[in-house]
Amino acid sequence: MQYKFAHVYRIPILGAHQKSFGQSVHLALQEILKRHMERISAQQGNLFDTKSPLDKGGTEGGFAVVLEEALDIYKESWIDEWYKSRQDHDRYFAEGKEAIKNIWAKWSKNPPKAKALEAESIWQVGEHSIKVKIDRIDEADGGVELLDYKTSEYKPDQKADVVDREQLQLYQLATEGRGLKVKRLAYVFVRADAEQEIPLLEGEAKVKFEEDLLSRMNEILVSDFPATPSQHLCSYCDFKDICEYRK
Numbered sequence: 001m002q003y004k005f006a007h008v009y010r011i012p013i014l015g016a017h018q019k020s021f022g023q024s025v026h027l028a029l030q031e032i033l034k035r036h037m038e039r040i041s042a043q044q045g046n047l048f049d050t051k052s053p054l055d056k057g058g059t060e061g062g063f064a065v066v067l068e069e070a071l072d073i074y075k076e077s078w079i080d081e082w083y084k085s086r087q088d089h090d091r092y093f094a095e096g097k098e099a100i101k102n103i104w105a106k107w108s109k110n111p112p113k114a115k116a117l118e119a120e121s122i123w124q125v126g127e128h129s130i131k132v133k134i135d136r137i138d139e140a141d142g143g144v145e146l147l148d149y150k151t152s153e154y155k156p157d158q159k160a161d162v163v164d165r166e167q168l169q170l171y172q173l174a175t176e177g178r179g180l181k182v183k184r185l186a187y188v189f190v191r192a193d194a195e196q197e198i199p200l201l202e203g204e205a206k207v208k209f210e211e212d213l214l215s216r217m218n219e220i221l222v223s224d225f226p227a228t229p230s231q232h233l234c235s236y237c238d239f240k241d242i243c244e245y246r247k
Contacts, residue, residue, distance in 0.1 A: 004225040005239040013238040015082040021092045022151040025190055026135070027077035028100055029149060030117050032070050033107075033136070037114055039064035059108035070104045071097065095191060099151075102193045113139040123174035125210060128217045132174045136188075143181030146171045147188050147195075154192035161232075168198045169209060 005011050039058075058064040065073075074097060083089035116137040122129050136147040148168060168185040175182050185198040201209055219225070227245035234246045 001225050001227040001243065001245065002237060002239065003220065005243070008223070008225075011239065011242075017082040017084065017088065017092065018151075020079040020081045020083070021096060024074075024077050024079045025096050025099060025151050026149055027079075028070075028074040028096075029103065029190065030135075031073045031077060032065050032100075032104070033112065033114055034117055035069075035073075036064045036107075036111060037117075040111075061107075061109040061111060063104075063108045063111045065104075067101065067104055067108075070100055074100045096151075099190045099193070103190060106193065112136070115139055115144060121174055121178060123170075123177050125217065126214050128214070130170070130174070130213075130217075132171055134171050134175070137175070140183040143183040144175065145184035145186065146175060146182060147186055150187050150189050151191060152189070154189035154194050154196075156194070160187070160196060160198055165198050166209075169201050170213070172201055173206065173210065 006013075040062075043064075058066065078093065078096075080089065083092065114136055117135070119134045119137050120131065122131050134146055135149050138145045138147060146168060148171075164187065168187070172182045172185055182200065185200060187196045187198070188194075189196065227243070229243075229245045229247045231247050234240050234243075237243070237246070240246045
């Protein structure tokens, strides 16, 4: 039903400061890691360059972006939209800055083995296709691991809901469709500098996932949009004020 409101009826939605905040942090992390990867690649490509990232302003751990530059990137990436008050704006900005500092501290000691950032691909599912965009693909022993950034609050005891599990599992199948072996799926909660692993799809579970996905795609084509409301889903829905099925 959310899909119908957004993509069939094309009902416009108001922005939200949470989305502005999330996008700001995402953009900053991508740019910081992108610069590191570009500098390391350039250094490795120059046979006569014997300097280390530390000699060029990097860290002792080999991360090629210093903290001051990382914080400048965060400021440049900041999206100042939809905040209800200057107080809210300043609080979120400070939380984002602290998150960037914490993640940079971790990367400065042990740089990620990133293979790709914002990796886009088209996955063919039966007669249909679906486009995926993965925040980060890292090298892993014998394959790759897929990581997705989250700026929402991290609760250590909270299990990932169905939607969150399916998002990364869909990334898994799309990546395997390109011939890569996926070894791990995880969400990175940037404000808490914590990770939440999502189980990989194996065997019959993988077959069932693809069958369910095909079924949903076919329902979209025949304009079958059954509502599946719940208090949790409806509380975060952009269309809860106009939906007759809301709870």
